[in-house]
Amino acid sequence: MVDSDNPNGHNNKPQSQIYALRQQIDDINMQLLKLLNQRAEIAAEVGRIKSGMATSQYDPEREGDMLEVLQQANQGPFSNETIGALFKEIFSATLAMNSEKARSALLVERSDEHQRTVITLPDGTKIGDGSFQIISGPCAVESFEQLDEVAAALAKNGMSIMRGMAYKPRTSPYHFQGLGEEGLKIGRRVANKHGLMMVSEILDMSQIPLMSQYVDLFWVGARNMQNSFLLRALGNVRQPVILKRSFGATIEELLYAAEYIVSSGNPNVILMERGIRTFENWTRNTLDISAVPLLKQETHLPVIVDISHSAGRRDIANTLAKVAKASGADGLMVEVHPNPAVAMSDAKQQLSIPEFESMLAEIDMLPQV
Numbered sequence: 001m002v003d004s005d006n007p008n009g010h011n012n013k014p015q016s017q018i019y020a021l022r023q024q025i026d027d028i029n030m031q032l033l034k035l036l037n038q039r040a041e042i043a044a045e046v047g048r049i050k051s052g053m054a055t056s057q058y059d060p061e062r063e064g065d066m067l068e069v070l071q072q073a074n075q076g077p078f079s080n081e082t083i084g085a086l087f088k089e090i091f092s093a094t095l096a097m098n099s100e101k102a103r104s105a106l107l108v109e110r111s112d113e114h115q116r117t118v119i120t121l122p123d124g125t126k127i128g129d130g131s132f133q134i135i136s137g138p139c140a141v142e143s144f145e146q147l148d149e150v151a152a153a154l155a156k157n158g159m160s161i162m163r164g165m166a167y168k169p170r171t172s173p174y175h176f177q178g179l180g181e182e183g184l185k186i187g188r189r190v191a192n193k194h195g196l197m198m199v200s201e202i203l204d205m206s207q208i209p210l211m212s213q214y215v216d217l218f219w220v221g222a223r224n225m226q227n228s229f230l231l232r233a234l235g236n237v238r239q240p241v242i243l244k245r246s247f248g249a250t251i252e253e254l255l256y257a258a259e260y261i262v263s264s265g266n267p268n269v270i271l272m273e274r275g276i277r278t279f280e281n282w283t284r285n286t287l288d289i290s291a292v293p294l295l296k297q298e299t300h301l302p303v304i305v306d307i308s309h310s311a312g313r314r315d316i317a318n319t320l321a322k323v324a325k326a327s328g329a330d331g332l333m334v335e336v337h338p339n340p341a342v343a344m345s346d347a348k349q350q351l352s353i354p355e356f357e358s359m360l361a362e363i364d365m366l367p368q369v
Contacts, residue, residue: 127270132368135333155194164183165200169203184214200219201219
C-alpha cells in the first residue's frame with residue numbers, strides 16, 4: 001500500500017525527527033554561546049579587579065575547586081574526564097583573554113607603530129632615536145688605574161656611556177663581590193675626567209640613595225629582573241633604568257617587569273636582551289636575537305643587547321655585535337678590560353682594548369636598521 005502523503009513509498013518521519021533534534025541542538029548552541037560570553041564578561045571583570053591588586057590572573061586552587069564541583073554534579077552522559085577537559089579549555093581561553101586584555105593596557109606596550117621612547121642623558125646622548133649606542137667598560141671596577149685606562153680608550157673612540165660595576169652579584173659568596181662605594185667613587189671620578197656617563201648595577205632598593213649620588217643610569221641585572229620591590233622603587237628615581245632580561249624569563253615577563261618601573265613613575269626604561277639558558281654549553285647563554293625585533297614591535301622602549309653575558313666568550317663578540325646591530329637594536333653592551341687575562345671576574349668574555357677597537361670598526365661598516 002502506498003502512503004498517499006508519500007507517493008514514493010518512503011517514510012519521512014525519521015528525517016523529520018532528525019531535523020527537529022538538530023533544531024534543538026542549534027538552540028542549545030546559541031544558549032551556550034550566550035552563557036559562555038556572559039561568563040567571559042564576568043571573568044574579565046574579576047581580571048580587571050585583580051590587575052588593580054597586582055595579583056596573578058591565574059588561580060589554580062580556584063580552578064581545581066570549580067572542576068571538582070562540576071564533576072560531582074555531573075550525571076552524564078559525558079564522563080568526568082570529558083567534563084574536565086571541556087572546562088579546562090574554557091578556563092584556558094578565559095585566562096588567555098584576560099592576559100591579552102591586561103597586556104593591551106600596559107604602559108610599555110606600543111599604541112601605534114610610530115610611538116617611540118627616546119631617552120636623553122645629561123650629556124645629550126640619546127638612546128632610542130635611531131642611533132646605535134655602545135655601553136662598554138670592565139666587568140667590575142677593580143682600581144682607578146684599570147678603569148681610567150679603559151675610559152680613555154672609550155672617550156678616544158667616541159663612546160658616551162661607561163659601565164662601572166661596584167657591586168657584583170656572584171654565584172659563589174667567595175668570589176670577588178666588587179669594591180662597593182669605593183668602586184662608585186672611582187667610577188664617578190673617571191667618568192667625569194673623560195666626559196662619560198656612568199651606569200652601574202643596583203642589587204637592592206636600599207642602595208638607591210647612595211648610588212643616586214654617583215650614577216647617570218641604573219641597571220637591574222638578570223637576578224633582580226622580577227624583584228618587584230626594587231622595580232617599584234626605581235620608578236621614583238630620576239635616572240633612566242636599564243632592565244636586563246633574566247636568563248629564565250619570557251619576553252612577556254620582561255615587559256611586565258618594565259611595567260613595574262614605568263607604572264611607578266619612571267618612563268625612561270631601556271630593555272636589555274642578554275641571552276637565555278638552554279641546553280647549549282658552548283656559550284654561557286643562548287642569545288635570543290629574535291627577542292629584539294619582537295620587543296621593538298611590541299613596545300616603544302629602547303632595546304639593547306648584551307653580547308658579553310650572552311656568549312661568555314670574546315672570540316665571537318664581533319659577530320654578535322654585528323648581529324645585534326642588524327637586528328634593529330638601539331645599541332649593545334660589551335665588556336672591555338685593559339688586560340682580560342688578569343680580570344677579577346668574567347675574564348673569558350672581556351675584550352682587550354685593541355679587540356674592542358676592532359669590533360667598533362666592523363660594526364661601523366653596517367648601516368643602522
